[in-house]
Amino acid sequence: MRTNKRFALLVSVLFFSFSILAQKSTLSYTVKMDNPEWHFFHVALSCKGIKKDFIDFKMPVWTPGYYQKLDFAKNLQQFKATDATGKELKWEKEGDNVWRVYSKNSDINLSYEIKTERPFVATPYVDETRAYILPAGVFLYIDKMIDHPVEIKVIPDEKWNRVATGLDSIAGKKFTYTAADFDILYDSPILVGNLEELAPFYIRGIKHRFIGYKLGDFDKEQFIVDLKRIVDAAVNVIGHIPYKSYTFIAIGPGPGGIEHLNNTTFGFNGTNFKNRETYVRTLHFLAHEYFHHYNVKRIRPIELGPFDYDKGSRTKMLWVSEGLSVYYEYMIVRRAGISTDAELLNAFRGNIVAFESKPGKRYQTLEQASYETWSDGPFGRTGDEVNKTISYYDKGPAVGMLFDFKIRQVTNNKRSLDDVMRFLYKEYYQKQKRGFTEEELRAAFENIAGTSMTDEYAYVTTTKEIDYPKYFTYAGLKIDTTTKILPAAYAGFTLRQKEDSVFIAAVDYESPAWNAGLRRGQLVQKINGEKASADLLNKTISAASPGNTISLTLYINDETKNVDIILDRKKDRPFIIATMGDPDPLQKQILESWLKG
Numbered sequence: 012m013r014t015n016k017r018f019a020l021l022v023s024v025l026f027f028s029f030s031i032l033a034q035k036s037t038l039s040y041t042v043k044m045d046n047p048e049w050h051f052f053h054v055a056l057s058c059k060g061i062k063k064d065f066i067d068f069k070m071p072v073w074t075p076g077y078y079q080k081l082d083f084a085k086n087l088q089q090f091k092a093t094d095a096t097g098k099e100l101k102w103e104k105e106g107d108n109v110w111r112v113y114s115k116n117s118d119i120n121l122s123y124e125i126k127t128e129r130p131f132v133a134t135p136y137v138d139e140t141r142a143y144i145l146p147a148g149v150f151l152y153i154d155k156m157i158d159h160p161v162e163i164k165v166i167p168d169e170k171w172n173r174v175a176t177g178l179d180s181i182a183g184k185k186f187t188y189t190a191a192d193f194d195i196l197y198d199s200p201i202l203v204g205n206l207e208e209l210a211p212f213y214i215r216g217i218k219h220r221f222i223g224y225k226l227g228d229f230d231k232e233q234f235i236v237d238l239k240r241i242v243d244a245a246v247n248v249i250g251h252i253p254y255k256s257y258t259f260i261a262i263g264p265g266p267g268g269i270e271h272l273n274n275t276t277f278g279f280n281g282t283n284f285k286n287r288e289t290y291v292r293t294l295h296f297l298a299h300e301y302f303h304h305y306n307v308k309r310i311r312p313i314e315l316g317p318f319d320y321d322k323g324s325r326t327k328m329l330w331v332s333e334g335l336s337v338y339y340e341y342m343i344v345r346r347a348g349i350s351t352d353a354e355l356l357n358a359f360r361g362n363i364v365a366f367e368s369k370p371g372k373r374y375q376t377l378e379q380a381s382y383e384t385w386s387d388g389p390f391g392r393t394g395d396e397v398n399k400t401i402s403y404y405d406k407g408p409a410v411g412m413l414f415d416f417k418i419r420q421v422t423n424n425k426r427s428l429d430d431v432m433r434f435l436y437k438e439y440y441q442k443q444k445r446g447f448t449e450e451e452l453r454a455a456f457e458n459i460a461g462t463s464m465t466d467e468y469a470y471v472t473t474t475k476e477i478d479y480p481k482y483f484t485y486a487g488l489k490i491d492t493t494t495k496i497l498p499a500a501y502a503g504f505t506l507r508q509k510e511d512s513v514f515i516a517a518v519d520y521e522s523p524a525w526n527a528g529l530r531r532g533q534l535v536q537k538i539n540g541e542k543a544s545a546d547l548l549n550k551t552i553s554a555a556s557p558g559n560t561i562s563l564t565l566y567i568n569d570e571t572k573n574v575d576i577i578l579d580r581k582k583d584r585p586f587i588i589a590t591m592g593d594p595d596p597l598q599k600q601i602l603e604s605w606l607k608g
């Protein structure tokens with residue numbers, strides 16, 4: 012007993028000294044952006060109280076949410092390290108993303124510049140109009156000290172007056188923020204400029220803001236009414252709000268969005284909102300990014316936290332994190348009362364057509380697409396290999412639909428996919444404070460369904476052809492999966508003009524053009540003996556009949572080559588989704604509750 016007591020005393024003394032040490036060390040960044048037209052961030056770090064012979068400062072190789080290596084370290088320049096007296100310290104590169112500073116127990120001041128290249132949601136960028144600080148590409152962390160708190164002071168260019176970020180600000184210090192650790196910092200981009208903020212709204216008493224650069228001209232009042240309905244519908248799926256406030260940060264026109272714990276940053280342009288399709292598509296996109304604060308940030312595969320900033324974090328479950336977020340973006344906008352039933356069904360149809368029309372469905376499973384995205388790219392491989400991959404953004408929502416209908420059918424519409432999401436949130440995020448394994452995910456589906464889901468899981472783990480009608484019937488829906496043979500002549504390729512040359516832009520897999528050996532990027536000189544152009548190709552094919560031949564002159568590897576293509580008819584599967592005329596009571600009930608939530 013005594014030994015134990017003494018041990019406990021020792022532990023508490025040690026703990027006490029560690030906490031004093033921990034309290035003593037501080038990391039404070041200052042980031043400046045003067046002369047923004049030169050596209051540089053000027054970064055300074057004051058690192059105090061970490062007494063070591065040397066310290067390894069590291070730049071992440073990726074930013075969570077964008078599953079690609081981005082090599083941020085290559086844009087770091089003018090690295091300089093000094094001690095507390097201003098004397099320069101020796102440093103050397105220990106790897107592509109590691110700067111080793113021989114600090115010899117002194118405090119350290121670092122300074123460096125980050126060169127920025129293009130405005131994109133997953134890369135830092137600054138120009139004379141605004142600055143987007145993507146933290147994983149700007150701030151170095153100390154090896155094995157990801158958990159260290161950090162302070163960030165932003166010094167905007169003198170023309171700018173606003174900063175938007177999900178970070179907590181420090182009272183009394185202008186544009187100064189704090190993060191409990193580097194995971195929080197890397198999860199909290201910072202937008203600086205003359206920003207516009209729309210009227211905030213409250214859901215369950217919690218504040219939601221929308222702020223951004225160059226939002227465009229649109230009906231902002233109506234937009235906020237709709238966004239509020241969307242957040243409300245998303246919150247109703249899970250039934251709990253885990254953050255103190257939430258900020259939508261629009262970084263300017265352009266594609267892409269990244270989800271974070273209490274904010275999302277995304278490309279945005281409200282100018283074309285008068286077009287209904289554009290408006291609904293944008294709302295789907297925002298619902299997607301918003302729903303991610305549940306699905307992937309909190310309801311997450313076990314591999315996605317703690318993150319591996321050196322190698323990236325691979326998981327076979329992005330079909331849940333991304334695919335089911337697409338599923339929910341449509342459901343949320345419908346349940347918010349904004350999209351119509353026809354718009355909802357048409358959105359799913361879009362994904363089904365995209366998935367079914369690509370040959371990758373015969374080669375790659377959903378799990379493989381998730382795991383291989385690091386090498387394939389978020390939308391699958393390019394070039395010839397594009398045919399061997401699928402996108403989890405397309406197959407994921409289709410599979411989500413089947414899973415939901417299956418659960419509803421076997422439980423007499425007492426349970427649904429929403430119950431699975433709520434269970435994962437409560438059990439793994441709230442209770443166990445971790446991600447789930449593949450086995451736990453499957454058990455969650457099967458426990459809530461109360462039955463085996465082997466048949467449905469085959470759509471995740473194999474390339475089995477999807478039996479849409481079987482599942483759509485459960486919800487009183489029908490889908491046209493028949494193959495139509497279109498009457499017009501079909502070659503299966505398109506051309507692209509680049510300066511004086513004409514290249515093959517795309518070739519449909521196993522089309523007449525593909526079978527004749529045409530591939531993307533080949534240079535086309537002549538079509539039936541005349542100078543090639545996209546116009547001429549269209550005219551030639553419109554005038555031809557199936558069975559006719561067109562002759563191309565290609566220029567490949569410094570040689571001219573003639574290729575004949577025998578035109579055929581195109582096969583097409585429309586996948587139109589519609590409601591059944593005479594649903595039985597259960598089908599009717601499933602459809603109604605599915606649409607309304």
Ligand SMILES: [Zn+2]
Pocket residue numbers: 299303332333336
């Ligand atoms: Zn996403």
